[in-house]
Amino acid sequence: MALTLEQVRHVATLARLALTPEEEQRLSTQLSAVLDAVTQLQSLDVENVEPTSHATLTASLLREDVTRPSLPPEKSLANAPAKSGTSFAVPKIIE
Amino acid sequence: MQLTDLTMLELAEKLAAGQVSSVEATRACLERIHRVDPKIRAFLRVDEAGALAAAEASDARRKAGTPAGPLDGVPVGLKDLFLTEGLETTAGSRVLEGFVPPLDATVVRLLREAGLPLLGKLNLDEFAMGSSNESSAYFPTHNPWDVTRTPGGSSGGSAAAVAAREVFGALGTDTGGSIRQPAAFTNTVGLKPTYGRVSRYGVIAYASSLDQPGPMTRTVSDAAALLQILARHDPRDSTSAPVKTPDYSAELEKGVRGLKLGVPREYFAQGMEAEVEASVRAALREYERLGATLVDVSLPHTKYALATYYLIAPAEASSNLARYDGVRYGLRAKDARGLKELYSLTRERGFGPEVKRRIMLGTYALSAGYYDAYYLRAQKVRTLIREDFTRVFQEVDALVAPISPVAPFKLGEKVDDPLSMYLMDVYTLPCNLAGVPGLSVPCGFTKAGLPVGLQILGRAFDEALLLRIARAFEREHDFFRRLAPV
Numbered sequence: 001m002a003l004t005l006e007q008v009r010h011v012a013t014l015a016r017l018a019l020t021p022e023e024e025q026r027l028s029t030q031l032s033a034v035l036d037a038v039t040q041l042q043s044l045d046v047e048n049v050e051p052t053s054h055a056t057l058t059a060s061l062l063r064e065d066v067t068r069p070s071l072p073p074e075k076s077l078a079n080a081p082a083k084s085g086t087s088f089a090v091p092k093i094i095e
Numbered sequence: 096m097q098l099t100d101l102t103m104l105e106l107a108e109k110l111a112a113g114q115v116s117s118v119e120a121t122r123a124c125l126e127r128i129h130r131v132d133p134k135i136r137a138f139l140r141v142d143e144a145g146a147l148a149a150a151e152a153s154d155a156r157r158k159a160g161t162p163a164g165p166l167d168g169v170p171v172g173l174k175d176l177f178l179t180e181g182l183e184t185t186a187g188s189r190v191l192e193g194f195v196p197p198l199d200a201t202v203v204r205l206l207r208e209a210g211l212p213l214l215g216k217l218n219l220d221e222f223a224m225g226s227s228n229e230s231s232a233y234f235p236t237h238n239p240w241d242v243t244r245t246p247g248g249s250s251g252g253s254a255a256a257v258a259a260r261e262v263f264g265a266l267g268t269d270t271g272g273s274i275r276q277p278a279a280f281t282n283t284v285g286l287k288p289t290y291g292r293v294s295r296y297g298v299i300a301y302a303s304s305l306d307q308p309g310p311m312t313r314t315v316s317d318a319a320a321l322l323q324i325l326a327r328h329d330p331r332d333s334t335s336a337p338v339k340t341p342d343y344s345a346e347l348e349k350g351v352r353g354l355k356l357g358v359p360r361e362y363f364a365q366g367m368e369a370e371v372e373a374s375v376r377a378a379l380r381e382y383e384r385l386g387a388t389l390v391d392v393s394l395p396h397t398k399y400a401l402a403t404y405y406l407i408a409p410a411e412a413s414s415n416l417a418r419y420d421g422v423r424y425g426l427r428a429k430d431a432r433g434l435k436e437l438y439s440l441t442r443e444r445g446f447g448p449e450v451k452r453r454i455m456l457g458t459y460a461l462s463a464g465y466y467d468a469y470y471l472r473a474q475k476v477r478t479l480i481r482e483d484f485t486r487v488f489q490e491v492d493a494l495v496a497p498i499s500p501v502a503p504f505k506l507g508e509k510v511d512d513p514l515s516m517y518l519m520d521v522y523t524l525p526c527n528l529a530g531v532p533g534l535s536v537p538c539g540f541t542k543a544g545l546p547v548g549l550q551i552l553g554r555a556f557d558e559a560l561l562l563r564i565a566r567a568f569e570r571e572h573d574f575f576r577r578l579a580p581v
Contacts, residue, residue: 015413015458017451018439027455033514034456038402041472051474054304055481055530056290056555063330075197081427088422093434
């Protein structure tokens with residue numbers, strides 16, 4: 001199955017990747033090859049098969065809803081590329 | 096014999112007897128790293144000060160007669176996917192360059208509490224995506240058995256460091272074979288525990304339903320000793336299994352007499368290198384000689400594992416890696432105009448080609464109009480693959496099979512052809528999809544002197560039996576005594 005350049009650009013937008021034109025070209029070829037290989041699954045009858053999301057987990061594990069100390073703000077912010085007070089700073093959101 | 100040639104348990108015995116100190120052992124590792132790592136390049140970061148401080152504390156505990164555990168003072172290394180408080184952790188990616196975690200992964204904390212000095216952070220394929228260590232954003236690691244070849248991946252740095260005796264043991268992670276394949280490529284032992292057996296808290300996520308940390312060592316007994324520390328229920332990981340930890344050494348020496356070992360015929364497909372197959376077949380005959388019964392079995396959906404994995408893992412990755420957006424940590428494109436551009440430029444510059452490929456593939460498989468045809472279908476096929484194992488384990492105690500269809504290949508040989516690289520994982524992927532444990536134990540060498548590994552697969556939470564089966568072979572053929580020529 002071939003992935004067109006237009007589809008590659010659409011997926012890149014969804015994935016928030018600013019690909020270069022060379023990357024778009026290369027990914028179109030490489031992803032098409034991988035998608036060709038995975039079309040094999042289409043031949044299986046899975047009509048009445050339940051999907052598996054986790055192999056060994058039978059039920060969700062819940063813990064007691066009690067408050068616990070979490071990371072202090074200065075530790076949480078220690079790796080921030082930009083911060084303002086106790087917040088992460090980002091460029092203007094509303095244009 | 097050098098101090099660094101000892102196994103973990105041999106060193107532990109000497110530490111307990113007071114014949115050697117942890118500081119001496121740690122210094123021996125540091126000197127060895129200094130001497131051989133320029134050739135091997137297993138380490139991204141050596142934490143000399145931290146390791147020596149932990150070694151001194153260990154010696155003080157030993158002197159006071161209060162060791163923290165049997166491996167107190169045995170220095171080990173960590174794949175750079177485990178968060179280490181105060182020590183840079185990059186996942187082999189530019190996007191996390193300079194990231195200093197505010198906390199330890201649970202398994203890192205467990206190692207510290209058990210008294211093991213941590214020598215530093217080991218190289219890997221970027222975000223654990225790869226089978227050769229060549230997708231590391233920093234540099235490829237070289238195989239200590241032949242430095243022109245790959246040590247495998249993604250835990251290639253961990254495997255190479257163990258094989259080159261730079262560390263006594265290491266932690267790796269395995270999402271589709273990333274512990275077992277590099278172990279097979281380096282004459283070391285690698286164990287991927289059952290999904291949920293070892294905590295993933297603080298382990299940088301690739302594909303959350305498949306990722307599992309585990310030990311990488313030179314011997315089976317060392318792997319058992321290390322797993323003893325790691326296997327704990329962790330309330331911080333909601334997929335961590337609330338099951339008891341058995342004593343992994345208790346049945347280690349019991350042998351294989353009377354056990355039924357399945358030989359899955361789908362794992363001996365065409366395309367396997369003759370010398371690899373010969374080595375694995377010889378190991379199977381050895382098990383027969385030791386009293387096990389070999390049973391021809393079929394896992395009919397094996398051929399769908401590759402396609403299933405390369406839809407599920409990238410889908411989960413595309414979601415997990417959404418967090419690298421330049422806001423809270425890591426790289427930020429400072430010249431971006433507006434928030435959208437901040438995201439897309441940061442990610443474009445921070446991620447390497449393999450990571451972008453998988454994010455794109457996963458995003459596509461999850462996108463509107465394709466979800467049912469790709470992702471949901473793959474999850475259903477995953478059920479069929481899991482049921483293959485359930486069925487076969489009603490008949491046999493464990494499975495024995497090859498790890499990789501090939502011996503370690505040349506660095507650079509497959510980098511331009513992603514699909515041929517993905518095909519390297521064909522025998523290791525089903526285990527992760529089914530969530531069952533898998534182990535790699537050295538089973539021989541090719542004529543060129545390249546290591547071959549044997550894979551042992553078992554029922555969920557049956558790591559003790561896998562270790563016992565592997566140990567039975569190791570006792571007869573101590574390939575681990577053969578040291579990589581570095």
